[in-house]
Amino acid sequence: MTSDGPTLDRLLLTGRLVLPGGVVEDGAVVVEGDRISYAGPRTELPDLWAGLPTRDDLPGDVTLLPGLVDVHCHGGAGGEFGPDADSARTAAAHHHRAGTTSVVGSLVSAPASVLLAGATALAPLVASGELAGLHLEGPFLSTLRCGAQDPAALVDVDLDLVDALVAAAGGGLLHMTFAPERDPSGSLPSALAGHGVLGALGHTDADHATCSRALSAVLGGGVRGGLPLVTHLFNGMPPLHHRAPGPVAAALGAAARSEAVVELIADGVHLDGATVQLVFDTVGPAGIALVSDAMSASGLDDGTYTLGGRDVEVRGREARLAEGGSLAGGVSTLLDQVRWCVTELGIDLVDAVAAAAATPARSLSLVGVGTLAPGSRADVLVTDRELHPVGVLRHGAWL
Structure with missing residues (x-):
């Protein structure tokens, strides 16, 4: 898709995480290719993903939502x-x-x-x-x-x-x-x-x-x-x-x-x-x-x-x-x-x-979208605390 940037191999995002069961204040999302591999508390992040690259230009206090x-x-x-x-x-x-x-x-x-x-x-x-x-x-x-x-x-x-x-x-x-x-x-x-x-x-x-x-x-x-x-x-x-x-x-x-x-x-x-x-x-x-x-x-x-x-x-x-x-x-x-x-x-x-x-x-039974969960498509909406967008990851690529 012409609006998408390159797909990232592996990426770690951290911040306030909105999951179906509630908000995780110190959360983490791991993206591998066009899929999510982990979404949950950063304290429970497996060691193999702890050193993954992050996006340094994002604000320090962000909220991570599923793509809408x-x-x-x-x-x-x-x-x-x-x-x-x-x-x-x-x-x-x-x-x-x-x-x-x-x-x-x-x-x-x-x-x-x-x-x-x-x-x-x-x-x-x-x-x-x-x-x-x-x-x-x-x-x-x-x-x-x-x-x-x-x-x-x-x-x-x-x-x-x-x-x-x-x-x-x-x-x-x-x-x-x-x-x-x-x-x-x-x-x-x-x-x-x-x-x-x-x-x-x-x-x-x-x-x-x-x-x-x-x-x-x-x-x-x-x-x-x-x-x-x-x-x-x-x-x-x-x-x-x-x-x-x-x-x-x-x-x-x-x-x-x-x-x-x-x-x-x-x-x-x-x-x-x-x-x-x-x-x-x-x-x-x-x-x-x-x-x-x-x-x-x-x-x-x-x-x-x-x-x-x-x-x-x-x-x-x-x-x-x-x-x-x-x-x-x-x-x-x-x-x-x-x-x-x-x-x-x-x-x-x-x-x-x-x-x-x-x-x-x-x-509409759209598969793999709407939640941040392992196996779901790597669609992540990054906002500030006031819910204004600061970054959008779609199909594993930054827009």
Whole structure:
């Protein structure tokens, strides 16, 4: 990958270490090639690794996190995931440098020809490892809850189109967001499962019973042992009401039973902080995947950008359609969200990191990423104590 430096043979990193079981204040990570050989207390580091080279230019007091995993991302640094492969590479590199070492490229709803062109262009990026996979956000979505999706591109379920998209993606399609009311026969979850693709519930106006059936159908497909995703919970669906619980209650109930994972855009724009805290308290980090939903303006100044060909005005942390004002993705990175959760909301660091790494990886059965553990891929995010990035090791190479 063009953004990566040379792969190191052996390397020792030390600092505050974030592991699934807790924080090790005096920790060590040993990297050999593109794999982790040790992650734990420095006092327990075997002698054979004690004299390994380190990176001397890092600050003395760093925090070592697993590389983060974003399963819903549309772009960044002026690039967008779609038919232009070079633009997609720009977007992927932006998030890699920000510590998201595994990025699933998301395509917004569009005419079939555009989606097919996008899947075809991005398939080589998945094959090369630049992307962890692909996500289709539509086009089988509700026009009532379309958000920034182009309503003219939204259609009922078309299994022939699904077959064609899967073929164009060359095995890289991991999950697909759909509204169950667009699938009255209930055939989509099993059709996706037959291709090894996980269904994701979202952009829906369906009632609680319909959403619960759809989530159960996705779970029953047993795709790679993963869990159904709920696309950016609360956004693109009716609000929870005590007499009409709708998709939100269906999603929270499934996540609480360990039968689904809910995406949260924890950027301080899409959701109030108290809402994010509520979901962590209700389903825990094992049921949450933080996602950036980032569009092309991520990492850039305020201005006018596009998302799927639609004009978007970015002001501060908000990206909104120029026509209608709907939120149109975000501009944060996953590390921005982890930092906001920890420093502003008081969410435990281990929990926030799990929701940005281990849980999204588990939901899509991405192997060897999301945790610092022997045998895992050498994806290490090095931050300062305030969780600002100071170094990123991806596939065993410094970016």
